[in-house]
Amino acid sequence: MPNQLPPSARLASVQRQHIEHIFQLGEGREAPQLPAQATIRRSWLRCLNEYRLDPTQPRPARVVPQQTLLEHRESVDELLHVARAGVDQLYGQIAQLGYALLLTDHRGITVEFRGNPDQDQQLRSAGLYLGADWDERFAGTCAVGTCLHDRRAIICHHQEHFDATHISLTCTAASIADPQGNVMAVLDISALHSPTAHESQNFSLSLVTLYARMIEDAYFLQRYRDCLMVRLDTSREFVHVNGRGLIAIEENGQVIAANAVGRELVADHQRRWPPWSAQHAPLLGELFECDIADVLSINSAADDQLRAFRARASNVIYFISLLEPRRPRVAPPGTPASTLPTPLARLGADDPAMRKVQKLAERLRNETSVNVLISGETGTGKEVVARALHDSGNRAQGPFIAVNCAAIPEALIESELFGYEPGAFTGGRPKGMRGLIPQAHGGTLFLDEIGDMPLALQTRLLRVLAEREVMPLGAHKPEKVDIRVITATHRHIDTLIAQGEFREDLYYRLNGAQLYLPPLRERADRLYVIRQVFDDVTRERGGSQSPRLGADAISALLAYAWPGNIRQLKNALAFALATAESDEITVYNLPEQCLSQRITHTPSLTAPAGDCVDSHLVTRLQQHQWNISAVARELGVSRPTVYRQMKRLGIVAPNKA
Numbered sequence: 122m123p124n125q126l127p128p129s130a131r132l133a134s135v136q137r138q139h140i141e142h143i144f145q146l147g148e149g150r151e152a153p154q155l156p157a158q159a160t161i162r163r164s165w166l167r168c169l170n171e172y173r174l175d176p177t178q179p180r181p182a183r184v185v186p187q188q189t190l191l192e193h194r195e196s197v198d199e200l201l202h203v204a205r206a207g208v209d210q211l212y213g214q215i216a217q218l219g220y221a222l223l224l225t226d227h228r229g230i231t232v233e234f235r236g237n238p239d240q241d242q243q244l245r246s247a248g249l250y251l252g253a254d255w256d257e258r259f260a261g262t263c264a265v266g267t268c269l270h271d272r273r274a275i276i277c278h279h280q281e282h283f284d285a286t287h288i289s290l291t292c293t294a295a296s297i298a299d300p301q302g303n304v305m306a307v308l309d310i311s312a313l314h315s316p317t318a319h320e321s322q323n324f325s326l327s328l329v330t331l332y333a334r335m336i337e338d339a340y341f342l343q344r345y346r347d348c349l350m351v352r353l354d355t356s357r358e359f360v361h362v363n364g365r366g367l368i369a370i371e372e373n374g375q376v377i378a379a380n381a382v383g384r385e386l387v388a389d390h391q392r393r394w395p396p397w398s399a400q401h402a403p404l405l406g407e408l409f410e411c412d413i414a415d416v417l418s419i420n421s422a423a424d425d426q427l428r429a430f431r432a433r434a435s436n437v438i439y440f441i442s443l444l445e446p447r448r449p450r451v452a453p454p455g456t457p458a459s460t461l462p463t464p465l466a467r468l469g470a471d472d473p474a475m476r477k478v479q480k481l482a483e484r485l486r487n488e489t490s491v492n493v494l495i496s497g498e499t500g501t502g503k504e505v506v507a508r509a510l511h512d513s514g515n516r517a518q519g520p521f522i523a524v525n526c527a528a529i530p531e532a533l534i535e536s537e538l539f540g541y542e543p544g545a546f547t548g549g550r551p552k553g554m555r556g557l558i559p560q561a562h563g564g565t566l567f568l569d570e571i572g573d574m575p576l577a578l579q580t581r582l583l584r585v586l587a588e589r590e591v592m593p594l595g596a597h598k599p600e601k602v603d604i605r606v607i608t609a610t611h612r613h614i615d616t617l618i619a620q621g622e623f624r625e626d627l628y629y630r631l632n633g634a635q636l637y638l639p640p641l642r643e644r645a646d647r648l649y650v651i652r653q654v655f656d657d658v659t660r661e662r663g664g665s666q667s668p669r670l671g672a673d674a675i676s677a678l679l680a681y682a683w684p685g686n687i688r689q690l691k692n693a694l695a696f697a698l699a700t701a702e703s704d705e706i707t708v709y710n711l712p713e714q715c716l717s718q719r720i721t722h723t724p725s726l727t728a729p730a731g732d733c734v735d736s737h738l739v740t741r742l743q744q745h746q747w748n749i750s751a752v753a754r755e756l757g758v759s760r761p762t763v764y765r766q767m768k769r770l771g772i773v774a775p776n777k778a
Contacts, residue, residue: 136179136285143169143176143283160271161281164262167270168283172258179286182248183259185230190252193230200297200306200336201233203343207336208233208308211328215310220325221249223309225265229256232306240313247290249311260284264292265307272296272304274330276322278315291315293325295333300341300369300378308333334381338367341380342444345369348377350444351405351416357440357645360427364442374405374413389434408433409441410473419443423471429645431473438473438645462486462513468506470649474639478506485634486514492586492631494571495609497638500688503609504569506636511565516605519564522557527570535578535594542595558591561604571631572612572623583627606631641683641690651678651694654687658694668701673708681715709738709766738763739772747774 138154145152146162147169156162168174185193194201204224212222212235221236221244234251236244244250248260257266261283268275274295280288294309308329315321342350349372352364366382379387386408406412409430419428420443427440465482469475485491493510495503504523511521529537540556541549558566568574574582585591586606590599608631617623641647652670659667670678674697683689697710708716738752745751753763767773 132289135280135288139280139285139288140176142280156281158281160267160273160275161262161277164257164267164270165283167257168261172261174261174283176261176283176285179284180259181286182246182250183254184245184248184250184252185254187252190230190232193226193228194232197226197232197306199343200340203340204233204297204306204336207332207339208235211308211310211332214328215325218312219314220310220312223249223253223255223265223307223311225255225307225309227269227303227305227307229260229265229269229307230254243313247287247311247313249290249313255309260287263287264294264311265309268294268296268307268309269304274326274333276319276326278319278322279317289314291322291325293322293329295326295330297333297337297340298381300344300380302381302384306336308336338380341367341369341378345378347446349417349446351441352444353382353439353441355437355439357427357429360440360442366439368405368408370405370413370416372413374416376402376405376408386432386434389432409439410477415476416441416443420445427471428476429471429473440471440645464509464512467653468502468509469644470646472639472644472646474637475644475646478636478638481634481636482506482510483513486510489516489605491633492605493607493634493636494632495607495636495638497609497611498640498686499611500686501638501640502687503611503638504567505687506638507565507567507569507607507609510607511567511605514605516564520561521565521567522561523567523569524557525569527573531575534575535581538578539581539591540593542593544595553593553595556591556593558585558604559593559600559602562602563604565605565607568606568608570610570612571608572610572614572617576622576624579624579627583624583630586627586630641686647679648675650687651675651690654691655694658691658698662695662698666704668698668704668706671705671707674706674711677708677711677716707766738766738770742767742772742774 142152142154143165146155146165156165169176201224208222208224212220215222216235216237219237221240222234223231224233225231231251231253234249236249248255254260255263255265257263257270260266262277263282263284264275264277267277274293276291276293278291282288282290282292290311290313292309292311294307296304297306297308299305310325310329348369350367350369352360353366353368354360354364366386367380368383368386369377369379371377376383376387387403390403390408404413405416409432411428411430415428415430419441420426422428427442429438429440431438461479461483465479465486468479468482485493493507495506497503507523508521511517524538526534536549536554536556538556538558540554540559543549543551543553585602588599589603590601592599614623614628614632618625618628641650644650655670678690678693685692693712693715696712697706701710741752742749749763
């Protein structure tokens with residue numbers, strides 16, 4: 122029996138079987154023992170058909186002469202200088218597990234090595250040593266050589282190796298690329314002995330891949346330390362400490378180089394990765410919806426030195442920080458300072474779509490001749506934007522007259538807008554009435570929900586815009602008006618035009634410039650909006666002492682989709698302030714519909730907000746046999762929060778009654 126054979130005989134038997142499996146694959150014969158990984162199969166076939174390696178003739182480890190090793194090390198000297206800290210750190214984590222560590226150059230020559238001195242001779246014999254050559258053309262299928270060929274991280278475990286003398290080894294490798302994406306090194310951890318299961322090395326793959334990326338990014342930072350650089354990530358919390366993307370740029374925003382994540386962004390945008398040259402290098406503004414001035418002003422304009430930008434190709438929001446060069450940077454002549462008037466600055470903190478609105482609004486604030494159409498879902502703050510435009514422009518001292526076209530009865534809207542003379546119609550005021558449009562003289566007229574304006578009245582409005590005069594009902598001569606018109610709608614005007622419900626000529630007259638407001642659920646600055654609206658609602662209620670927003674309430678507010686947008690948020694916070702009985706607003710003070718996605722997970726519940734919190738909390742307490750800790754975990758709040766809510770609602774556990 123094989124298990125009764127001496128160790129050397131058992132090894133020889135396993136090696137013979139391994140060689141037979143290689144020939145089976147080469148001849149196109151399938152067998153259960155053949156490698157499952159397609160990567161390994163392709164490598165075996167390369168070894169047989171391209172490299173003409175003979176599996177029956179195992180080769181001893183090839184170690185290059187000392188002088189050759191020095192030449193290889195000198196060619197990657199800058200990388201070695203940067204990589205040693207990562208190499209030492211990684212080896213510190215794997216040494217006790219019996220692993221050795223290799224760092225090879227792009228030709229597979231080991232230029233850095235860490236291993237257990239007590240295993241020195243065994244490691245040398247296995248080729249796990251300084252100067253060892255792991256090129257696939259010589260060593261056959263192996264982690265380093267196959268990683269170099271396929272440019273991807275790989276596990277080569279036991280009998281996945283081509284050479285029969287390597288089948289006791291387990292090796293895991295990941296490549297390290299230069300800023301242009303060319304492989305310049307491979308990081309590998311290998312062990313002389315390991316568990317049989319291939320899955321035992323999965324964690325090794327994650328660890329090696331992580332450290333390879335860390336070394337790659339450290340090299341990038343060192344290489345372009347004298348350049349402007351942006352660091353980016355889809356998570357705001359990790360950009361400064363572990364931002365995955367790095368892009369070096371010129372002062373004009375032209376991309377010089379990028380790490381792997383940055384190159385993927387360029388590839389997404391260009392649909393292919395071009396040769397890295399000045400002729401093909403894109404501008405940062407071509408990758409993101411931004412101007413270079415937005416990026417250059419990050420450190421001075423943003424409190425946390427981060428700004429959010431939307432990738433043009435993928436529409437994904439990235440949070441970006443600016444890394445200043447080691448040498449002092451001189452801003453290009455004419456670089457504008459990023460300073461917005463206060464009313465416009467308050468519209469948003471760090472959302473790409475809102476920043477676009479703010480910048481366009483800044484340019485339009487004094488352009489009286491350009492009518493502005495603000496579009497967006499109901500409740501997104503269209504009137505707030507219109508008022509900010511007015512307050513930041515040269516008409517700020519004039520009146521701001523807001524008219525909701527959907528709220529005025531159709532029979533009265535004409536008289537409300539244009540006014541009327543005494544005796545113009547039965548039931549009117551004896552002295553007549555000055556219309557809303559004349560009241561806006563010298564200032565701004567804001568027509569909200571313009572899509573709901575009756576068709577007949579649209580004709581009169583068009584005449585007002587064209588002639589800048591109003592004819593009140595019953596008047597004999599027109600009244601001159603100097604107004605700036607801003608309109609807003611949540612409807613698709615082009616659809617209304619196609620249906621004959623809106624005049625096309627009026628639409629083009631109103632739409633001199635269009636500002637689109639994103640829904641709250643899509644904004645990257647939701648936390649800023651929540652805090653700002655909370656402060657506004659608190660001020661409106663008055664009083665010197667107001668509750669603060671608790672962390673669990675903020676989490677629920679951030680998780681909710683807000684179909685009613687900022688208007689719904691304002692109502693929810695007003696409700697929370699009205700029902701709070703302590704100095705902190707908790708998740709239980711929020712309206713029930715705001716909790717459906719965060720806590721209840723039962724969208725079918727339709728009980729009124731005022732009476733359903735009680736029953737829901739009691740239900741959960743009963744389900745968990747009044748285990749407060751279990752209820753708190755399910756709701757995502759602290760135990761004191763549950764106790765506080767029970768006290769407020771008068772809920773008493775059965776054993777305490």
